[in-house]
Amino acid sequence: MTKQQRTIRRAQLQLCQHTTSSRAALAAEVHFSVVNEPRSVSSRAGLAIVALAVAMTGLTGCERVAPPKPLEQLTTQERAGHNAFITNCSQCHNDRKTGALHGPSLLGVYKKPYLPSGAPANDDRIANVIQHGRGMMPALGNQVAPDDITDILAYLKTL
Ligand code: HEC
Numbered sequence: 001m002t003k004q005q006r007t008i009r010r011a012q013l014q015l016c017q018h019t020t021s022s023r024a025a026l027a028a029e030v031h032f033s034v035v036n037e038p039r040s041v042s043s044r045a046g047l048a049i050v051a052l053a054v055a056m057t058g059l060t061g062c063e064r065v066a067p068p069k070p071l072e073q074l075t076t077q078e079r080a081g082h083n084a085f086i087t088n089c090s091q092c093h094n095d096r097k098t099g100a101l102h103g104p105s106l107l108g109v110y111k112k113p114y115l116p117s118g119a120p121a122n123d124d125r126i127a128n129v130i131q132h133g134r135g136m137m138p139a140l141g142n143q144v145a146p147d148d149i150t151d152i153l154a155y156l157k158t159l
Helices: 003-015 020-036 041-060 076-088 123-132 146-156
Strands: none
Touching: 076 146, 123 146
């Protein structure tokens, strides 16, 4: 993949987190601003990439990811992670269905390359978000033990 293809793919994956109607609105808005506003060449190019990604997402649709592993098939560690998730995360995050609560749904979080913020979806990053918080998400490092974080990451991988 070229750098530009990667940028488009990343924009597409982020767009897949929007609903179809808000994607359409975003496409119209991006198109409008590309056409109407005087901008620097680089920001025009950036917007053009987003517009292209919106168009391609519209054409190809968003990839369907595999459904979560059924609860009754979880390993001991994954089950411990599920319990810790219910205690520490479920009031703000859906896990087995889409739709934001206080924070974004974590359904399929490891099946996409990027988190909603655009950071890579990997153990280091997610453990860091749990320990130190991010934006409106509080730091939970004092509340969730390191072993529980490891279990939660194992559970998130089943989603
Ligand atoms: C009090 C509500 C709250 C709790 C509890 C909470 N979160 Fe969050 N979380 C949020 C909010 C709000 C965001 C969006 C933060 C932002 O990007 O500004 C978020 C974002 C995230 C993200 C995405 C970060 C990114 O880079 O896009 C992950 C992953 C996450 N939370 C995991 C967890 C896990 C795992 C737990 C439990 C250990 C948890 N959260 C507990 C509110 C919460």
